[in-house]
Amino acid sequence: MFKCGYISIIGIPNVGKSTLLNRLCGEKIAIVSPRAQTTRNVITGVVTTQDMQAIFLDTPGIHAPKTRLGKYMNKVADGSMGNADCLLFVVDATRPQIRDTELAILDRLSKVRKPICLVINKVDAVEKESLLKIIGEYSSKMKFHEIIPVSARTGDGIELLCSIIEDMLPEGHMLFPEDYLTDMPEKQLCAEYIRESILRYLRDEVPHGVGVVVDTFKEREDGVIEIAATIMCERDSHKSILIGKGGEMLKKIGTNSRTQMERLLCTKVFLQLWVKVKSGWKDNMSALRDLGYTERKD
Ligand SMILES: Nc1nc2c(ncn2[C@@H]2O[C@H](COP(=O)(O)OP(=O)(O)OP(=O)(O)O)[C@@H](O)[C@H]2O)c(=O)[nH]1
Ligand SMILES: [Mg+2]
Numbered sequence: 001m002f003k004c005g006y007i008s009i010i011g012i013p014n015v016g017k018s019t020l021l022n023r024l025c026g027e028k029i030a031i032v033s034p035r036a037q038t039t040r041n042v043i044t045g046v047v048t049t050q051d052m053q054a055i056f057l058d059t060p061g062i063h064a065p066k067t068r069l070g071k072y073m074n075k076v077a078d079g080s081m082g083n084a085d086c087l088l089f090v091v092d093a094t095r096p097q098i099r100d101t102e103l104a105i106l107d108r109l110s111k112v113r114k115p116i117c118l119v120i121n122k123v124d125a126v127e128k129e130s131l132l133k134i135i136g137e138y139s140s141k142m143k144f145h146e147i148i149p150v151s152a153r154t155g156d157g158i159e160l161l162c163s164i165i166e167d168m169l170p171e172g173h174m175l176f177p178e179d180y181l182t183d184m185p186e187k188q189l190c191a192e193y194i195r196e197s198i199l200r201y202l203r204d205e206v207p208h209g210v211g212v213v214v215d216t217f218k219e220r221e222d223g224v225i226e227i228a229a230t231i232m233c234e235r236d237s238h239k240s241i242l243i244g245k246g247g248e249m250l251k252k253i254g255t256n257s258r259t260q261m262e263r264l265l266c267t268k269v270f271l272q273l274w275v276k277v278k279s280g281w282k283d284n285m286s287a288l289r290d291l292g293y294t295e296r297k298d
Pocket of ligand 1: 017
């Protein structure tokens, strides 16, 4: 009896959804950062074993949106719940209080007639005793298929989580080839690596105002891949910070993301970065479309 289906990974920002996706898939498909609202689109990761094919949908953290981009992020997260066969609701063990944001998600989940597993992540960072309180609080609010504490960082509890996922999935034939990993094109993944480097090196306000588009992605005859990308930012001051003194910062961002691209593509990469100011791009439909933040019509 083979099982196959879609599992949506949802939760508020920064609880470790993308880290969990990467851990479950054994590959870095989604970028991760200590800042909230890192993921902006639904990212698919597929795991195939002898007994199942699990198609994971990592989603943007659900939050109170301030821009059109924010609204889009919430909408795709919400849409992925509708498309999934079962759900992983991820919460952060280091932030045990249930706040309005979690309550809003619980309210939404209570209307979903699908198996839902509560995943309490980051258990490596808390005392075991504190978990009982979190488990108690959440189970008093809703009935979950299972509640499982894990650490996406260390891998603790992941094996058990996989067996719970198998249990929740419906019977069915494989939907993707056995060795299929993600629907994220390499070009887009490279743009995401650049964004991750920006999140790593710069303070909050800059990365949150940044979008990255890969304009050129081509293989040269000598096997080197040439990539040119534009970093779109909101203000002139952000542009100066991104470039840095004598171009230092942009060089650092370039070196860090190029190393990741070379690992992904298994070849040398020649990377060129450009910075462009486009104020208000997060509310601008055509800019959002250029960056791939528009709803797919399928
Ligand atoms: N200690 C600890 N930290 C973790 C764990 N999982 C994730 N983190 C950290 O939590 C932060 C957020 O991780 P992400 O995976 O980007 O979180 P997310 O839920 O995808 O965030 P958004 O995309 O913004 O919604 C990063 O700094 C991770 O390294 C874990 O199991 N233990
Ligand atoms: Mg994420």
